[in-house]
Amino acid sequence: MIEREQVLHVAKLARLRLSEAEVEKMAGELSGILEHVDRISELELDDVAPTSHVVDLENVLRPDEPRPSWPRDDVLEQAPDPADGAFRVPSPQAEA
Amino acid sequence: MAELLELSVAEAAGKIAAGEVARGEYFEAWRDAAAGDELNAYLWKAEEGAAEGDGSLAGIPVAVKDLFCTRGIETTAGSRILEGHRPLYTATAVRRLAEAGAGVLGKTNMDEFAMGSSNENSAYGPVRNPRDPSRVPGGSSGGSAAVVAGGLAPCAIGTDTGGSIRQPAALCGIVGLKPTYGAISRYGMIAFASSLDQCGPLTRNVSDAALLLGAMQGRDPCDSTSVGIEGGVQAPNREELKGLRFGVPAELSHGAIEPGVRRVFDATLKRIEDLGGEIAEVPLPHAEHGISAYYVIAPAEASSNLARYDGVRYGMRAEGEGDVVDMYESTRAAGFGDEVKRRIMLGTYALSSGYYEAYYGRAQKVRTKIAEDFTTAFDRVDFVVTPTSPSVAFGLGEKTDDPLAMYMNDFFTVPMSLAGIPAISIPAGTAQPDGGGPQLPVGFQIAAPAFAEQRLLDAAYALEQAIDG
Numbered sequence: 001m002i003e004r005e006q007v008l009h010v011a012k013l014a015r016l017r018l019s020e021a022e023v024e025k026m027a028g029e030l031s032g033i034l035e036h037v038d039r040i041s042e043l044e045l046d047d048v049a050p051t052s053h054v055v056d057l058e059n060v061l062r063p064d065e066p067r068p069s070w071p072r073d074d075v076l077e078q079a080p081d082p083a084d085g086a087f088r089v090p091s092p093q094a095e096a
Numbered sequence: 097m098a099e100l101l102e103l104s105v106a107e108a109a110g111k112i113a114a115g116e117v118a119r120g121e122y123f124e125a126w127r128d129a130a131a132g133d134e135l136n137a138y139l140w141k142a143e144e145g146a147a148e149g150d151g152s153l154a155g156i157p158v159a160v161k162d163l164f165c166t167r168g169i170e171t172t173a174g175s176r177i178l179e180g181h182r183p184l185y186t187a188t189a190v191r192r193l194a195e196a197g198a199g200v201l202g203k204t205n206m207d208e209f210a211m212g213s214s215n216e217n218s219a220y221g222p223v224r225n226p227r228d229p230s231r232v233p234g235g236s237s238g239g240s241a242a243v244v245a246g247g248l249a250p251c252a253i254g255t256d257t258g259g260s261i262r263q264p265a266a267l268c269g270i271v272g273l274k275p276t277y278g279a280i281s282r283y284g285m286i287a288f289a290s291s292l293d294q295c296g297p298l299t300r301n302v303s304d305a306a307l308l309l310g311a312m313q314g315r316d317p318c319d320s321t322s323v324g325i326e327g328g329v330q331a332p333n334r335e336e337l338k339g340l341r342f343g344v345p346a347e348l349s350h351g352a353i354e355p356g357v358r359r360v361f362d363a364t365l366k367r368i369e370d371l372g373g374e375i376a377e378v379p380l381p382h383a384e385h386g387i388s389a390y391y392v393i394a395p396a397e398a399s400s401n402l403a404r405y406d407g408v409r410y411g412m413r414a415e416g417e418g419d420v421v422d423m424y425e426s427t428r429a430a431g432f433g434d435e436v437k438r439r440i441m442l443g444t445y446a447l448s449s450g451y452y453e454a455y456y457g458r459a460q461k462v463r464t465k466i467a468e469d470f471t472t473a474f475d476r477v478d479f480v481v482t483p484t485s486p487s488v489a490f491g492l493g494e495k496t497d498d499p500l501a502m503y504m505n506d507f508f509t510v511p512m513s514l515a516g517i518p519a520i521s522i523p524a525g526t527a528q529p530d531g532g533g534p535q536l537p538v539g540f541q542i543a544a545p546a547f548a549e550q551r552l553l554d555a556a557y558a559l560e561q562a563i564d565g
Binding site: 067 | 184407415460
């Protein structure tokens with residue numbers, strides 16, 4: 001069972017602001033999904049190696065040669081708040 | 097005009113190359129067809145231009161899932177957070193199609209960030225199933241499946257993370273192929289779960305799927321996990337199934353299958369035998385844990401991939417009253433839909449301190465067991481077959497209040513994704529939903545060992561001819 005406090009903690013880690021109603025709903029839904037997922041806790045998996053990737057790959061390397069990157073103006077055109085050739089954000093120390 | 101739309105992609109490309117059909121006229125005919133979209137299947141439609149260049153797809157219009165970046169063309173991934181976003185580059189898969197002579201006909205609607213099995217999670221409204229507009233087309237590549245099934249595009253591409261090509265193809269009655277992980281570059285595909293995401297074709301027949309796969313596959317310096325298919329892909333050409341063994345998972349009955357779907361599946365097994373193929377039962381003891389493993393691994397990867405949407409570099413920003421963290425939280429609260437938030441929460445929880453080993457660590461081990469099950473099965477059989485989806489297309493709104501019931505749609509498609517192997521869904525017949533209703537398409541899924549796409553397409557082609565004949 002996922003408690004309200006856990007939902008708030010995870011939401012903070014994920015940088016998600018949830019409304020009161022979302023917190024309640026999320027606690028119930030996550031509990032239901034995790035209850036199903038918990039079935040894998042019954043499997044004997046001690047000597048099993050984890051799989052993070054299915055294709056056997058060796059290191060893929062390329063020559064370290066400089067090449068042009070995206071033009072700055074083109075990139076900034078997609079930004080919500082460009083300023084002075086950079087991405088502008090609210091101050092990290094704004095008064096709350 | 098109507099005759100032009102009835103040509104298969106392979107036929108049309110042949111006629112265009114031979115000068116029998118003018119490429120401008122062919123593209124125009126499809127643009128007119130796309131303009132009649134009443135399914136909410138397109139998010140963007142090409143207003144001008146045609147397919148340029150020569151190649152195996154000369155003159156062919158392709159509908160592209162809105163998860164693929166297209167330079168200068170709005171690309172939203174079905175999300176509010178990317179509304180108005182115009183990428184600076186084009187995905188390799190789309191670029192390869194263009195190099196083969198194809199052109200983008202439109203961008204198709206989808207579940208937000210490819211998270212969903214019904215297309216009801218799009219920020220731009222649900223797509224309707226062309227076979228019955230009161231029902232879902234499946235998802236997440238629901239728009240791509242609907243445009244092909246609804247006569248709004250000759251072919252489409254989508255992405256499949258846990259069934260997102262195969263399930264909508266099944267529910268709309270068309271062919272959908274998820275290639276081996278690594279067959280096609282993921283460069284320019286907006287990331288959901290990077291160890292599972294794979295691009296593939298949605299088409300009216302198996303030959304067209306082979307044609308699109310052949311054009312898109314290959315190693316790409318921009319995606320270090322892409323390796324391509326050795327020897328490429330040829331047009332499928334097989335008329336019988338003699339000497340081929342098809343494995344039916346012994347644990348199939350653990351999934352709740354609609355009786356109508358079961359009947360079509362059994363009838364298809366009979367057809368395989370009529371074509372000289374052999375049916376055998378194979379154990380896949382861990383496949384039934386696929387949903388559990390998948391709904392830990394995919395959300396975990398998603399929670400990391402979606403951290404980039406922070407309102408700084410692209411996409412929308414919601415202005416807050418406070419500091420930069422307040423802006424991040426406001427932007428993500430306003431920009432993401434319910435299912436995306438749910439998966440970010442699930443993934444963040446599974447990766448968080450104290451739970452990592454119990455969830456993410458164990459899920460990765462289950463993934464190993466599922467892959468081993470397939471390896472063992474393929475020692476005994478050439479293919480593994482299942483229904484693609486446990487049910488026919490369900491009604492809009494029917495499963496939106498129960499996330500777990502929605503996830504169970506992926507019961508038969510998730511194991512192949514976790515194992516990274518190729519699988520195709522072909523239309524096998526029709527059935528009524530539980531409780532009655534119209535006759536709706538049923539898909540038949542065939543899975544093969546990694547990089548055995550040619551054998552898979554050949555067998556699917558032989559079976560398709562028998563079903564259509």
